[in-house]
Amino acid sequence: MFKKKKVTDPENFTAQENLTEEEKVYTRQRIEDDEELEQEFKFSDLKRVAKYLMPYRSAVLKVLVTIMIANIAALIGPLLTRSAIDVVIPAADIPRLLLYGVLFGITLFIIGLCMRYRIYAITEIGQDTLKDMRSDLFTHLQTLPFSYFDSRPHGKILIRVVNYINTLSDLLSNGVINLVSDLFSLFFTLAIMLMIDVRLTLYSLALLPVLFLLVLWLKNSQRRAYQQLSNKQSTLNAFIHESIAGIRITQSFAREEVNHQIFTSISEENRSHWMKAVKIQFLMWPIVENISILTVTLIYFVGIRQIGVDVSTGTLIAFVAYVNNFWNPIINIGNFYNNLITASAYLERIFETLDEQPLIVDAPEAQPLPAIEGHIEFEDVIFRYEPGKNILDGVSFEMPPGKTVALVGPTGSGKTTIISLLSRFYDINEGSIKIDGYDIRDITMQSLRKQMGVMLQDTFIFSGTIIDNIRYGNLDATEEEVIAAAKTVRAHDFIMNLKDGYYTAVEERGSTLSAGQRQLIAFARTIIANPRILILDEATSSIDTETEELLQEGLQQLLKGRTSFIIAHRLSTIRNSDQIFYIEQGRIVERGSHQELLELRGLYYQLYQSQYNQLLEQNR
Numbered sequence: 001m002f003k004k005k006k007v008t009d010p011e012n013f014t015a016q017e018n019l020t021e022e023e024k025v026y027t028r029q030r031i032e033d034d035e036e037l038e039q040e041f042k043f044s045d046l047k048r049v050a051k052y053l054m055p056y057r058s059a060v061l062k063v064l065v066t067i068m069i070a071n072i073a074a075l076i077g078p079l080l081t082r083s084a085i086d087v088v089i090p091a092a093d094i095p096r097l098l099l100y101g102v103l104f105g106i107t108l109f110i111i112g113l114c115m116r117y118r119i120y121a122i123t124e125i126g127q128d129t130l131k132d133m134r135s136d137l138f139t140h141l142q143t144l145p146f147s148y149f150d151s152r153p154h155g156k157i158l159i160r161v162v163n164y165i166n167t168l169s170d171l172l173s174n175g176v177i178n179l180v181s182d183l184f185s186l187f188f189t190l191a192i193m194l195m196i197d198v199r200l201t202l203y204s205l206a207l208l209p210v211l212f213l214l215v216l217w218l219k220n221s222q223r224r225a226y227q228q229l230s231n232k233q234s235t236l237n238a239f240i241h242e243s244i245a246g247i248r249i250t251q252s253f254a255r256e257e258v259n260h261q262i263f264t265s266i267s268e269e270n271r272s273h274w275m276k277a278v279k280i281q282f283l284m285w286p287i288v289e290n291i292s293i294l295t296v297t298l299i300y301f302v303g304i305r306q307i308g309v310d311v312s313t314g315t316l317i318a319f320v321a322y323v324n325n326f327w328n329p330i331i332n333i334g335n336f337y338n339n340l341i342t343a344s345a346y347l348e349r350i351f352e353t354l355d356e357q358p359l360i361v362d363a364p365e366a367q368p369l370p371a372i373e374g375h376i377e378f379e380d381v382i383f384r385y386e387p388g389k390n391i392l393d394g395v396s397f398e399m400p401p402g403k404t405v406a407l408v409g410p411t412g413s414g415k416t417t418i419i420s421l422l423s424r425f426y427d428i429n430e431g432s433i434k435i436d437g438y439d440i441r442d443i444t445m446q447s448l449r450k451q452m453g454v455m456l457q458d459t460f461i462f463s464g465t466i467i468d469n470i471r472y473g474n475l476d477a478t479e480e481e482v483i484a485a486a487k488t489v490r491a492h493d494f495i496m497n498l499k500d501g502y503y504t505a506v507e508e509r510g511s512t513l514s515a516g517q518r519q520l521i522a523f524a525r526t527i528i529a530n531p532r533i534l535i536l537d538e539a540t541s542s543i544d545t546e547t548e549e550l551l552q553e554g555l556q557q558l559l560k561g562r563t564s565f566i567i568a569h570r571l572s573t574i575r576n577s578d579q580i581f582y583i584e585q586g587r588i589v590e591r592g593s594h595q596e597l598l599e600l601r602g603l604y605y606q607l608y609q610s611q612y613n614q615l616l617e618q619n620r
């Protein structure tokens, strides 16, 4: 394995090879971190690519037959030429010469027709295969745990699904199929050459070992160059992706100039690695061309000296045509090999992603969770995102169905973590979490998550319309149900004021909506899913006091009869909860109703006092 190269602060760099398996899973990659490189080219990767062609085998077969017809037609031409030069022209047999001309024309027509079909069919097969591979990659990505996405820049994931797959286009559309056809044509041509003249055939093969050695010599440096190039492309993509996602912050802090400098330097690295890789790749083609020209020269050299002895002029001319026929597939196979080496650098990344195991999978005997009431039990739960640092340190509680619990506490104390564990976004390290007595590791994740409504801090709006976004919670909901849900959470009025009402188009992340509006939409999305367990993380933080008052009413409707967890910093939201847990450093240090905790005069009391005073200040 090559050593992982790090561009930034070397002190922060942890060499991958010194890490345990568990640590490797959690090691984070930064934008400028290069991904690890496998040195050996794996032929199994090629087999996996071939598997993607299997569904299209009948189309592949048709193309191969077409290619064989074209090859056979191409072999006839030189035979006609030989006979014309050696026999027909000396005999001045004009009708036969004309016939040969027509036959030659027909072979060219057949070749043209076959090539036209081949180009179209091969492109179609290639694109279909790419589509399948991309779809597999995308589907697989959706099953991967949050930790996978937490541990690397998203741009580095994106480039695998889009660009790396595209680089395989040529390999799949032309490469694999042409390889078979080139091997056929090589075999046929060689057979005819041997039939015509064994000695000249052996001269034609004389330089092949030189080519073979050169290709082997180039292979490793070419592969390494493309692996490094793919790393640089990945870094560039990650930087661009992050810059777009963070554009507001960039502009607010006037960081454009600095970002531009970083971009220029990454871009320059990309360019120089590209040039290096291409230089090595393009060494191959002139080498093959030169060897083929040298071979033809050799044949002329030997052949002309033998003319009149045991080689006829027609044989020599036909032979040279066959030598070209023979070298064409070799050049193609050389190019294929070249493409393969290039593509293998990308294939490795694609298959690495496909082989990434979802950390959280349904247990083999996992049962679907039946319709639940919403009884929740945490028993001595210990959890860490990374080895060595417990984020939750023995959390235990029991929640009867239909009750509301509010989680409060300092930032970073573990509130969001508790609710993430409930949806089994991460697996706990010790203890158990039970819903209606079912350990959540013994039930299917889908059946668990379907009965939960989660509203996270970062309300995500998908590109589409408002109605699409609300329907995300329940794809079968009718328009009336969507409107009713929006009315309950008081989103209806603002939606009706938009240009096209419920059919107003919104962009990804909902940048055309205010933060409060985005949250109202998320409320509607959650209510329409009608979950038994409700999780609201800071859900009301961006809603102004007036809107929040409106929303409280809807929220109470939403909470009714559901077991609910609310993480809110606003006391107005949590005061009505049945239970309040004060979380500090991954432990529940105080629990009780609002009144009980005030009487305790502990941490919650202090929090309440400080917020209460703040409110008084604001209202003064």
Ligand SMILES: Nc1ncnc2c1ncn2[C@@H]1O[C@H](COP(=O)(O)OP(=O)(O)OP(=O)(O)O)[C@@H](O)[C@H]1O
Residues within 6 Å of the ligand: 150, 385, 386, 391, 409, 410, 411, 412, 413, 414, 415, 416, 417, 418
């Ligand atoms: N994906 C993650 N990977 C590693 N550490 C994480 C991850 N998410 C959170 N943490 C760490 O876990 C701790 C608890 O985070 P959590 O988000 O649960 O806190 P919180 O109480 O919800 O905070 P806040 O009130 O600021 O939202 C923090 O120290 C945080 O740095």
